[in-house]
Amino acid sequence: MNTNEIVSIFARLKPEPSWSFAGTTTAQTGYITHSYHxxxxxxxxxxxxxxxxxxxEVGDLVIDPFMGSGTTLVEAKIHGRPSIGVDINPVAHLITMAKITPIEPNYLDSVVAEIENDLNSDYTGQLMLFDDSRTDEYGINHERIDYWFKPEIKRDLGKIYMLLNDTQSDDIRNFLLCGFSNILKNCSIWSQKSTKPTRDFKKKIPEPIPIFLRQIKQMAKRNRKFYQLLKGPGYLEVPASAYCEDARNLPAKSDTAQLIVTSPPYVTSYEYADLHQLTALWFGYTSDLSEFRHRFIGTAYHEEKPANLQSETAEEIVADLNKKNPKTACEVATYFTEMLETFSEMRQVLKKGGYACIVIGDTMLEKVDIKNAEVFVEQMQNIGFQIERLIMREIPSKILPQTRDKKTGRFTKSKDADFLAYPHEYILVMQKT
Ligand SMILES: C[S@@+](CC[C@H](N)C(=O)[O-])C[C@H]1O[C@@H](n2cnc3c(N)ncnc32)[C@H](O)[C@@H]1O
Structure with a gap:
């Protein structure tokens, strides 16, 4: 199929209401472990x-090369499919490990009760000793941590962190660290309304210990439901493996996966490295944010590299952008080049006849339409995929095309906003030929 045919197929697509999941409540989208973080x-x-x-089918291998918080892996497990997921973000890896690991619920309840007891009784006096001299030992004596946390809050968080690090079991430690990570934003002066890093010096900060205990108790209830859901059909032992890896280096043998379900990063929209800096800094995943940013596909902090687009639509987009802003043109060219590399890796691990389902929307940069979906279909066709089905879905939470303000990350209608996301997206179901 040539470029014009692909463009005309997309022009004819109509939203398929059953894929909007319009009536789905937040309780349903956050069921079992999905709302851990x-x-x-x-x-x-x-x-x-x-x-x-x-x-x-049950037993087929499912892969998510951009697993984020592990949604695909959790769903694969409860549907009896073994799964593998990777993400370059160590925070995503931690969250996924916690979410895919069912823990025997009564045992977990006893651990949570013990933690509550330790924190409320000051951990047999030891927590009282947690002062600035201990912060070096735990690697949290970092100017960026002091930038985000008030000293007394940092001290209380440090006490919790010290206790969690003493935990012997990996599964329990991941569970607790995931809970700790999810309260860091609330406990910092990061503006609660903003996704992007903005300080709010007037923010009312809750006390860390009660909020942490509330978080892990809620998680324990969700773990119980997850455990029971898996136990019924005998899926507790269905393997789910998460790695902190690049999507271009999947830890799976060639021709083994039946299905890929993934939503890739967008170009210059979220800077995941910045968004997850609180956890990354506390857990020592990085001490250098600029180095951390470079690892992500879609970042604005990439070095230039030779473009290999394999898509006429991508070439047009890059040429149009080049007339307006050569730096953005270069970022987009790098993004499409790197996405192509991930598609070849996906093809490599899929069985012949297996499917890659890519969930992606189009965006706009510098008033140029970034037709991600059209470009991906063209690129994938050129390396040995064929279209099985293209689904257009409306995103119920987005009524109008929305823009994001670069400073706050909030949705805005401002003309000056730099990133526009449409209220629909596509599911590209591509089959390996
Ligand atoms: C749209 S999110 C995926 C969200 C996921 N579907 C979920 O439900 O949580 C895209 C992910 O791609 C990851 N990513 C960016 N560059 C990557 C790379 N080179 N290799 C693997 N993952 C990468 C980001 O860290 C981010 O978690």
């Missing part, structure tokens, strides 16, 4: 579940 641009689990049910 916030994550930008999360899938709704019902969408991942439907793709898994329609395009694979």
């Amino acid at each position: 916030r994550y930008p641009a999360k899938f709704i689990p019902q969408l991942a579940a439907r793709l898994i049910s329609e395009y694979s």
Whole structure:
């Protein structure tokens, strides 16, 4: 199929209402472990579940090369499919590990009760000793941490962190660290209304210990439901493996996966490295934010590299952008080049006849339409995929095309906003030929 044919197929697509999941409540999208931790641009689990049910069978291997907070892996497990997921973001890896690991609920309740007891009784006096001299030992003596946390809050968080690090079991430690990570934003002076890093010096900060205990108790209830859901059909032992890796280096053998379900990063929209800096700094995943940013596809902080687009639509987009802003043109060219590399890796791990389901929307930069979906279809066709089905879905929470303010990350209608997201997106179901 040539470029014009692809463009005309997209022009004829109409939204398919059943893929909007319009009546789905937040309780439903956050069921079982899905609400352990916030994550930008999360899938709704019902969408991942439907793709898994329609395009694979029990026992088939499912992969998510941009797993984020692990939605695909959780859904694969409860549908009896083994899964592998990778993400370059260590915070995503931690969250996913916690979310895919069912823990025996009565044992977990006893651990939570013990933690509550330790924190309320000051951990047999030891927590009282947690002062500035201990922050070096735990690697949290970092100017960026002091930039975000008031000293007394940092001290209380430090006490919790010290206790969690003493935990012997990896599963329990991941569970607790995931809970700790999710309260860091609330406990910092990061503006609560903003996704992007903005300080609010008037913010009322809750006390860390009660908020942490509330968080892990809620998580324990969700773990119980997850455990029971898996136990019924005998899926507790269905393997789910998460790695902190690049999507271009998938830890799976060639020709083994039946299905890929993924939502890739967008170009210059979220800077995941910045958004997750609180956890990354506390847990020592990085001490250098600029180095951290370079690892992500879609970042604005990339070095220039030779473009290999394999898409006429991509070439037109880059040429149009070049007339307006050569730097943005270069970022977009790098993005499409790197996405192509990920598609070849996906092809490599898929079985012949297996499917890659890519969930992606179009955006606008510098008033140029960034037709991600059209470009991806063209690129994938050129390396040995064919279209099985293209689904257009409306995103119920987005009524109008929305823009984001670069400073606050908030949705805005301002003419000056730099990033525009449309209220619909596509599911590209591509089959390996
Ligand atoms: C749209 S999010 C995925 C969200 C996920 N579907 C969920 O439900 O949480 C895209 C992800 O791509 C990851 N990413 C960016 N560059 C990557 C790379 N080179 N390799 C693997 N993952 C990468 C980001 O860290 C981010 O988690």
